[in-house]
Amino acid sequence: MYFIILASLMALASSSTFATEKRYPVGEEPITLHAHSPLNAQLPRSAHSQEDKKTEAMSLYLTLTREDERNIWAPFQLAASSAEKGQTELAERYLQLSAKRGLWYYYNLLEDNAFKNIQQSDTYRSILAETKARYEQYAQQFEGKPKYAVPHGTPPSGGWPTIVYLHPYGKAAEINPQDRLLFAEAGVAYIELNGTQMLAEDSFRWSNFSEESTQSAIQRTLQELTPRLKLNPQQVYLAARGQGALHGANLMAKYPQFYNGALLIAPRGSIPPAQHSLAENKRIMIAYYDRKNFNDQALALHFANLFNERNQVETGHFSQGEDAIGGWQERFNQPLRWVMGKSADASPGA
Structure with missing residues (x-):
């Protein structure tokens, strides 16, 4: 029953989602709250939520708080809702309960x-x-941990060509059977990384400060996995979506010596987009969605123009997300093969 309730809660709360010493890259240390300092709120609670949905969510949170004495997220959400309503004492009480149960959702x-x-x-x-x-x-x-899949059989001379995938905001590394089949048929190794900042269980983001921690995570992973999986360090390609695509675009512009090409799907996020590119003779596919706001489309077109001068660049735009057609594999299989030089045609499917 708890799993059903929790699934309902996460759906209702999507708009507000949420030992050895760890050495963080410069600028990546979990920041300390200073008095009167403005916060860059990345997880705003929607002011336009329907009242009945809020009521239903709070009822579910109260039920889960009572019935699952180990649940951290439910009293945290009750604290946030109470604080938003100005119920300070109640908010602190629920927050103390969440902390007593082991609250670790620092960025939330x-x-x-x-x-x-x-x-x-x-x-x-x-x-x-x-x-x-x-x-x-x-x-x-x-944080930054990989999942990977490698084709069966003997790798080609020099090792397996490798795709490194950077997920959108709030997601996690996850390789499903469709992914495994797609990349096995393409004859490439496939690596997904968790973002470098953890928000909650199975929820990560990339830095809102810069792309440097992302670059460090990728290179650390490749250094570890290349000899073990027999990867080809001279054939590494980026595939990325959302916030991951913005980081991927900046990495391609700043560190082209590490990447042979990139498939960048709907880049968006908080870090400044690269204004100069060192990339030359790369194949780069940039896609965006008409349903996104003007700034998202402008960002995609900015990168298309940035890379266009000295690289082979293709763009595509769609009226809806790939989920509506059954998965990104169907739409971007052909563009990804083009990025890797396995096809002369970059036309997206569906």
């Missing part, structure tokens, strides 16, 4: 606008410090 607590009215209170700041400590101890075992 730090960046959620709902807590702006209590973020200077002693209770909030104490819980934030506890949460940060738990986060640093727990999240390091998952």
Whole structure:
């Protein structure tokens, strides 16, 4: 029953989603909240949610809080909802309950606008410090970690060509059977990485500061896996979506010596897009969706123009996301083969 309730909660809350010492890259250390400093809220609670959905969500959170004494997320959401309504004492009470159960969702607590009215209170700041400590101890075992699939059989001379995939905001590395079949048929190794900052279980993002930690995570993974999986370090390609695509585009512009080409799907995010590119003689496919806002389309076209001068660049735009046609494999199989030089045609499917 708890799993059913939790699945319902995550769907309803999607708009507000949420030992050894760890050495973080410069700028990547979990930041400390300073008095009166503005927060860059990445997880705003929607002001346009329907009241009946809010009521239903709170009812489910209350049920789960009572029936599952180990659940952290339910009292956290009750605290956020109470704080948003100005119910300070109740908010702190639920937040203390979540902390007592082991709250470690550091970035959710730090960046959620709902807590702006209590973020200077002693209770909030104490819980934030506890949460940060738990986060640093727990999240390091998952951040930037890879999942991978390698074709059966003997690798070609020089090793397997390799695709490195960077997921959108709030996702995690996950290779499904369709992915395995797609890349096995293409004769390439496939690596997915978790983002470098963990938000919650199976939810990660890439840095909002710069692409440097992403580059470090990729190179660290390739250094470890290349001899073990017999990868070809001279044939590494990027495939990325959403926030991962913005990072991938910046990496292609700044570190082209590490990547042979890129498939960049709907880039978006907070880091500044590269204004100069060192990439030459690369194959780069950039896709965007008409349903996205103007800034997202402009960002995709910015990268198309940036790379166009000294590279082979193809663009594609669609009226809806790939999920509507059954998966990104169907739409981007052909463009990905073009990026790798396995096809002369970059036309997307469906």
